Amino acid sequence: MLHIAIDIGASSGCLVAGKINNEKLDIQEIHRFSNGFSEKNGTYFWDIDHLLTEILQGLSIVKSLGYEDCTVGIETWAVDYALVGKDGKRLQDVISYRDHRTDNSIEKFAEIISKEKIYDKTGIQFLPFNTIYQLYEENENLLSETDKILMVPNYLGYRLTGKAVTEVTNASTMQLMNVKERTFDLELLEAISVKKEQFANLVEPGTILGTLRNDWFPEFILPNCTIINIASHDTASAIIGTPGEGENWAYLSSGTWSLLGMELKSPVINEASFNENYTNEWGAFETFRFLKNIMGLWILQEVQRNLQDAFSFEQLVLEAKQVPPFQQFIHFDDQRFLNPENMIGEIQAYCQETNQTIPRTVGELAAAVFYNLAIMYAVAIEELEIIVGEKIERLHIVGGGSQNEFLNQLTADLSKKIVYSGPIEATAIGNLLMQLISSGVIDSLEAGRLLVLESFKIKEYQPNAYYNHEVTQRFKEVVSKNKAIL
Structure with a gap:
């Protein structure tokens, strides 16, 4: 079975194929593409549709190489999100964490709930672009129309499968998760006028998301793909791939x-x-x-x-x-x-x-x-x-x-x-290791890291x-x- 890591960072993305040969992990870059944010009317946005197209282009290359079946994992940067309406469509472009709308948000929000209390609840560092502050500054009308708030990798998975989830390694970076209860903190949600129901169910890395809906993309010739919820925050995947x-x-x-x-x-x-x-x-x-x-x-x-x-x-x-x-x-x-x-x-x-x-x-x-x-x-x-x-x-x-x-x-x-x-490609490797563990090819994280040392x-x-x-x-x-x- 071939395994495909979709690894998207702030400046570029790639699809990396991996499989075990002679007790070593062989990887091959299949497709690479650019990424970056752009400015429109004073706001910085990601071109999320471009990323989706490049993913499909990469998967079509996998098919052209003669592979009929594969597993796929998607990881990206953290904190940014897509707002999805009840009709399943995105309500606006995905705003970049480097946008200036949250420059003073930490201080403003600390007047509602103290920084000490937020940290005690979440254990998450204070960065002006954390999701909590982005949602705090979000357009209220858009939030009222929002059915689901999906982190970027989960949104891409949703577009490929129709299945919406909130994967925990990325979710934790939002500064909205109660670290002791391992779920959303209701007091923090209330302070930003967001409901728990506006997030999809929490899932752990290693669970199956669904199958690629090839019929939604007739312009591409695609393999049969099982999408796995790997550690969708790229840093989480990178640490998995650290030997x-x-x-x-x-x-x-x-x-x-x-x-x-x-x-x-x-x-x-x-x-x-x-x-x-x-x-x-x-x-x-x-x-x-x-x-x-x-x-x-x-x-x-x-x-x-x-x-x-x-x-x-x-x-x-x-x-x-x-x-x-x-x-x-x-x-x-x-x-x-x-x-x-x-x-x-x-x-x-x-x-x-x-x-x-x-x-x-x-x-x-x-x-x-x-x-x-x-x-x-x-x-x-x-x-x-x-x-x-x-x-x-x-x-x-x-x-x-x-x-x-x-x-x-x-x-x-x-x-x-x-x-x-x-390794240089630790993020993609960690992505692949979670797929291998989920598929039963290797039995533990420790075994995966030994495989990295050998490979x-x-x-x-x-x-x-x-x-x-x-x-x-x-x-x-x-x-x-x-x-x-x-």
Whole structure:
């Protein structure tokens, strides 16, 4: 049986085929396509119909390769949703989490229910684009007409099968789920004028969604597909595909966003996790992804775009290596870097406002990004050890960012941890592993991770003694001072 992972991120998507050959997982990219949000009348939207068409195009390629039957799993980014009316049609385009409508929503909503109470209920970090704040700012007339609120991967599954569900790993990111009761929190729903019945039933990863309705898409020649509810939040799938063994390891899912944390059996909700804005997202098999959201390579992608794509990532790394380290300390998790009109201008303005050296050359800009991301990773690992009360011995970096050897080594050096990079396609691999477990091909998550170790190249980075602890301490001091200035 062939298994197809549909893996859609903020900038691109792909269909990856997987099957076990000679006790190893073989994967092959079948189809790749672009993704991105666009602006219409001052609002940023995703082209969700484009994504559906590309999924169908990819599945038609599977059919053309001679496969009659397959299983399929869909995962995307979190927090964004589609509003579906009683006639089954979408009521508006899907608004992007990078839209500015929620810029001040956390503070406004905290006047209704305190942040402390929200965190105690949900265990979820405060980000301005969390679904709770998007729905709080949603058009009231549209909400009154809404029959179902479907997270993006569940909406795509609905369009393919006609079956509506709310898969828990993605649902937990909404900041609407009561972590103790494992269901929607009615007080939070009432505060945003949404009813529990407007969400489809909650399902765990590994359950069957339904079969692809080939008859709905006569313009495509498609295989017979069984759609499986995998861990539909891409980070949840990435952690499934992370080859961690035993205990005392952390992960860094590195891409547009950087998600750094640990896989735990129970949530951590205390004063320290609240103050440091750590989150308890739900994982497969009733685990928790205790992690911190860090802005990630979005910063560099935007710098590259502002440079009119004149420099490749490889060239940016080479330019950064020529620059002395730690010329400025920048808190890239500041909301101003979420979606500025010009990232280079925003970085330079931040440095000017905080009386730091202003990066001007390509190398200086790239170095500012790489060195500060590595420091932020090291600081987050230090915080994580304190909050969880466990010593982290090794860090697994997965995703597209795991290819960046310069940043990987910097992370090892600053964190003083052994770093393992790979696999690059951890998200699609985790998607495939859930399909294999659901189909009975492998019997456990542990067996799946061993399969990953056997199947893919993992590179090791030993920490070097180039930088001492004072670097991260200096970063925290400067950032704290700059927060007061700004």
